[in-house]
Each structure stands twice: as C-alpha cells, then as structure tokens.
Amino acid sequence: MRQIKYLIVGGGIAGTTASQSIRQNDTDGSIAIISNEPHYLYSRTLLSKPVFFLDKIPAENIFIKKEDWYIQNKIDILKSVSAVDLNTEKQIVRLSNNDEIQYEKLLIAIGSDPVNLNIEGCNLSGIFYVRTLDDIQKIKAVVKTAKSVICVGGGLVGFEMCDVLAKLKIPTSIIFREPYFFGNILDAKAGAILESGLIKNNIQIINNSQIQKFTGINAVAGVITSHNQNIQGDLIIVGIGSQPQFSFINSKILNINKGIVVNEYLETNIPNVWAAGDCAENYHPVLNEHTQLGNWSNSQIQGRVVGQNMVGKKQPMLYISAYITTGLGVNLAFLGSIKPSDSKREIVKISSNAYIKLIVDDQRVLGAVLINNPQNISMVLKAIENKHMLTEEEVKL
Numbered sequence: 339m340r341q342i343k344y345l346i347v348g349g350g351i352a353g354t355t356a357s358q359s360i361r362q363n364d365t366d367g368s369i370a371i372i373s374n375e376p377h378y379l380y381s382r383t384l385l386s387k388p389v390f391f392l393d394k395i396p397a398e399n400i401f402i403k404k405e406d407w408y409i410q411n412k413i414d415i416l417k418s419v420s421a422v423d424l425n426t427e428k429q430i431v432r433l434s435n436n437d438e439i440q441y442e443k444l445l446i447a448i449g450s451d452p453v454n455l456n457i458e459g460c461n462l463s464g465i466f467y468v469r470t471l472d473d474i475q476k477i478k479a480v481v482k483t484a485k486s487v488i489c490v491g492g493g494l495v496g497f498e499m500c501d502v503l504a505k506l507k508i509p510t511s512i513i514f515r516e517p518y519f520f521g522n523i524l525d526a527k528a529g530a531i532l533e534s535g536l537i538k539n540n541i542q543i544i545n546n547s548q549i550q551k552f553t554g555i556n557a558v559a560g561v562i563t564s565h566n567q568n569i570q571g572d573l574i575i576v577g578i579g580s581q582p583q584f585s586f587i588n589s590k591i592l593n594i595n596k597g598i599v600v601n602e603y604l605e606t607n608i609p610n611v612w613a614a615g616d617c618a619e620n621y622h623p624v625l626n627e628h629t630q631l632g633n634w635s636n637s638q639i640q641g642r643v644v645g646q647n648m649v650g651k652k653q654p655m656l657y658i659s660a661y662i663t664t665g666l667g668v669n670l671a672f673l674g675s676i677k678p679s680d681s682k683r684e685i686v687k688i689s690s691n692a693y694i695k696l697i698v699d700d701q702r703v704l705g706a707v708l709i710n711n712p713q714n715i716s717m718v719l720k721a722i723e724n725k726h727m728l729t730e731e732e733v734k735l
C-alpha cells in the first residue's frame with residue numbers, strides 16, 4: 339500500500355494552499371492531493387463573474403496552478419478520483435479506483451456541494467447547478483440559445499447569475515421562497531435595494547414561492563410553483579444552498595455538525611486529522627463562536643494556517659472573512675459573523691440605495707452587511723478584528 343506523509347482530500351483553494359504551505363515548511367515529506375475534479379486548481383469565484391462567463395478573458399486564465407507547479411513542488415495530484423472511505427484507526431483512505439493510501443497526517447478540504455432539488459422532473463435536461471468549472475462550461479454551451487432562463491434561489495448564485503444573464507439580455511425570472519431577495523440574511527429594506535437592481539435589469543421576481551415540479555418531456559420547459567404559477571424556461575439554474583458531502587466519513591467517529599467541527603488550529607477530534615475551507619466549522623477565537631463559511635479568502639487562509647499546523651506549528655485561525663461582490667449595479671459585502679443570536683443586536687442605517695447593518699454585542703462589532711457602502715469595509719473589518727465598537731455616527735452612509 340502506498341504511504342504518504344501528508345494526504346489532502348480536495349484540490350480546491352484550501353487543499354492546494356495547504357500543500358504549498360506544507361512544502362514551504364517541509365521540503366522532503368511526501369504530499370498527495372486527491373481531487374474528484376479533472377482539473378488543476380482554478381478560480382471557483384470567477385466562474386459566475388461576467389469577465390469569465392462572458393468570455394472577456396481567455397478561458398485558460400481561470401487556472402491558478404498548472405502542471406509544472408505540482409511537479410516543481412513535488413506534490414502528487416490524483417485527479418478524477420474520490421476518497422470513498424476513511425479508516426482513522428489504521429490511517430487509511432480508500433479511493434474510488436480501489437487504491438488505498440496510508441497517511442501520517444490527513445487534511446479534509448472537500449468544500450461543499452450544491453443542494454439538489456429532488457422533485458418531479460428533476461432529471462430533465464436543461465437543469466443546472468453551479469459549483470464546478472464543468473458545471474459552468476455546460477451552462478455556457480447552452481445559454482446563448484436559451485429562450486428564457488429561470489434562476490431558483492434568492493442568494494449569491496442567483497444574484498450573480500442574474501447579473502450575467504442580464505448582460506446577455508436573455509429574458510430571466512428568479513424564484514425564491516422568502517418574501518424578498520437574500521431573505522435568509524437581510525431584512526425587507528435591504529432586500530428592496532437588491533431587488534431594485536433586478537427590476538432595473540428586467541428580471542422578473544417571483545417571491546414567496548417554491549418549485550413544485552419541473553415541466554417538459556425530455557428537456558425542461560419550465561416550472562410549476564407552489565402557487566400553481568406556470569413559468570416558462572428552457573434553462574434552469576438552481577442555487578438553493580450548499581452542503582459538504584461527508585459520505586466517506588464515519589460521522590460517529592469524526593465530530594460533524596453542519597461542517598467538520600475543528601478548533602482554532604483546524605484540528606478535528608481525531609489525532610492527525612485536520613479540516614479546512616468550506617467543509618470546516620472552525621472555532622474562531624476573535625468572534626468566540628464556531629463559523630462555517632463559503633468564502634474564497636477564508637478558505638485560502640485556512641489552507642495556509644492548516645499547512646503550518648500539519649508540519650508541527652501551532653497557528654490559530656484569526657482571519658476575519660469578507661465576501662464582497664458586485665452585480666446588477668449593486669455592491670454587496672458580508673463581513674465577519676452575520677449569524678443571528680440572542681446575545682447580538684443590530685444597528686441598521688439605510689438610505690434610498692445604500693444600507694449598513696452592524697451586528698454587535700454589548701462591547702464590540704462582530705459582523706456587518708454593507709450594500710453600496712464600500713467606503714466603510716476596511717474600517718468595519720478593523721473594528722471586528724480589534725474587538726472595537728462603532729457608533730452610528732462613525733459609519734457614514
């Protein structure tokens with residue numbers, strides 16, 4: 339059986355950055371990455387951005403690492419193969435090709451997969467999810483001939499896909515179950531600012547609605563909503579959330595909540611096993627809570643920190659996350675902890691097209707949502723990092 343000193347499951351930004359950080363600190367130890375995708379590391383964030391989706395840059399610019407980087411750094415990447423079983427006692431991972439690898443130290447960095455809509459008609463062609471380069475390539479191959487598109491879900495995927503579809507001038511509807519856009523995070527006034535971006539771009543908003551079934555014979559022709567509305571669409575893009583796939587892990591042994599529970603050093607409850615990136619639910623000493631995010635820079639920094647810890651250092655993960663995106667003429671930033679809880683309160687400021695929500699406890703700012711208010715991003719991030727409070731006067735709309 340093959341033996342590897344540092345085995346990494348998942349070749350995304352967390353796993354790849356960890357491999358780089360390990361190599362910087364251990365020049366000889368063997369490193370292998372198991373990746374169920376057929377590609378070297380690419381920018382997942384660019385997939386839904388106009389610059390890539392609308393072919394404004396050469397397609398190969400999506401790749402962050404090329405083959406020679408792995409060779410030069412003596413990092414063995416096994417592509418198009420999955421980890422299917424983990425034996426933490428014998429320290430062995432079994433792969434989908436039946437090979438087994440014994441590890442000294444294991445990192446789980448498997449990201450998170452889209453939640454599927456398993457309802458009538460879900461196997462019709464023309465229904466897509468957005469996570470991988472292959473997903474987006476399939477959408478790009480059909481989008482220009484689509485007569486009308488339906489986006490399902492009022493979150494980031496829906497927001498960014500509506501932005502590119504509006505730029506392509508394809509008639510688009512967006513359906514979500516909340517009363518307003520981003521209804522699981524924002525309030526009605528903030529939702530209205532985002533929705534004004536959708537309306538200006540002629541996107542039809544269908545709120546308070548779920549999809550009952552997809553219609554069509556072989557290919558999708560539309561959806562029937564929970565209010566029995568029949569909406570036409572020959573291309574459907576679903577973005578209703580994501581969830582890591584833990585099927586290869588025995589959850590009775592490894593502590594799993596929504597993500598793999600790790601401490602501030604990204605260590606799991608099992609010796610020699612770490613987790614990082616979107617699949618990890620890490621204790622954050624600055625925010626004093628467990629957080630699990632879907633955030634590129636957070637995953638990258640976790641990769642750097644966990645790589646150092648796997649070679650024997652003891653670095654806590656202290657980074658305050660920032661998810662900043664722009665689309666439909668709206669700038670949107672989620673900073674720090676935006677999880678609601680009884681011990682937190684909110685300070686909200688709003689104008690006709692800008693919005694600030696600070697999430698605070700008695701002493702300090704823990705998180706914030708800023709819409710069309712980029713000038714405050716760095717000040718708010720510093721306040722969260724330094725455990726400071728901000729007054730209403732300090733944050734200007």
Ligand SMILES: Cc1cc2nc3c(=O)[nH]c(=O)nc-3n(C[C@H](O)[C@H](O)[C@H](O)COP(=O)(O)OP(=O)(O)OC[C@H]3O[C@@H](n4cnc5c(N)ncnc54)[C@H](O)[C@@H]3O)c2cc1C
Nearest residue numbers: 348350351352374382383420421448449615616632633634
């Ligand atoms: C379309 C889109 C746009 C985004 N835009 C932004 C943005 O603007 N800003 C931002 O901060 N974040 C954005 N994100 C989120 C960001 O991309 C993620 O937070 C980040 O990629 C997570 O990195 P990761 O390494 O933890 O996981 P991933 O990038 O998901 O990598 C995990 C890898 O592990 C593989 N894997 C899973 N299970 C197994 C297994 N059993 N065996 C082998 N391999 C396995 C997966 O296929 C994947 O290749 C976006 C995400 C998407 C999908």
